[in-house]
Amino acid sequence: MADDGQYLSKLRDYYARHQVLPSYARIGELIGLNSKASVAGLVQRLKAEDLLRSTPDRRLKPGGRFFEREVAEHVRAGEHSPVPDSSLDALMIDAHLVPHPSKSVLIKVKGDSMIDAGIHEGDTVIVEKRSKAEIGDIVVAIVDNEFTLKRLARDKGRIVLRPENKAYPVIRPRGNLEIFGVVTGLFRKYR
Numbered sequence: 001m002a003d004d005g006q007y008l009s010k011l012r013d014y015y016a017r018h019q020v021l022p023s024y025a026r027i028g029e030l031i032g033l034n035s036k037a038s039v040a041g042l043v044q045r046l047k048a049e050d051l052l053r054s055t056p057d058r059r060l061k062p063g064g065r066f067f068e069r070e071v072a073e074h075v076r077a078g079e080h081s082p083v084p085d086s087s088l089d090a091l092m093i094d095a096h097l098v099p100h101p102s103k104s105v106l107i108k109v110k111g112d113s114m115i116d117a118g119i120h121e122g123d124t125v126i127v128e129k130r131s132k133a134e135i136g137d138i139v140v141a142i143v144d145n146e147f148t149l150k151r152l153a154r155d156k157g158r159i160v161l162r163p164e165n166k167a168y169p170v171i172r173p174r175g176n177l178e179i180f181g182v183v184t185g186l187f188r189k190y191r
Contacts, residue, residue: 117164127181
């Protein structure tokens with residue numbers, strides 16, 4: 001019997017392509033199990049680990065842990081390091097980056113005014129919608145009816161929005177400044 005982790009990987013790939021899990025018969029074809037009992041046993045093991053669940057009409061759907069991804073201990077960006085021989089932890093990306101789903105929105109970044117903070121054009125920032133922020137937070141603010149992504153700062157007793165790129169000026173709102181939300185994370189996809 002092959003490792004259930006390999007079978008799960010194939011099911012995750014199938015789900016990524018089709019946004020639905022295959023039928024029991026298709027699972028057998030997909031992972032090379034000829035026996036219905038073998039497929040049923042695999043599904044039961046994956047259900048026991050909360051990797052799969054059944055809908056009320058008995059179709060398969062992702063379980064609570066289906067989207068977990070393995071996290072290696074660390075990798076150095078400078079010199080190489082030995083491969084850790086310990087088992088890997090698991091992390092659910094959505095739960096890690098989006099602590100309050102009902103209050104969060106994803107926003108695509110345009111421009112390079114925050115590049116020195118590691119936020120690049122094309123990145124997607126996770127913004128927790130709230131009207132209050134702390135000095136030093138990276139925020140999405142509304143200034144003169146326009147959105148901007150900047151660091152909330154104080155200068156000479158006044159609230160300002162500071163870019164993280166010396167090519168851009170500090171925004172010193174004359175009128176109304178409204179905080180739309182605070183950036184809690186970001187992701188980017190390399191092509």
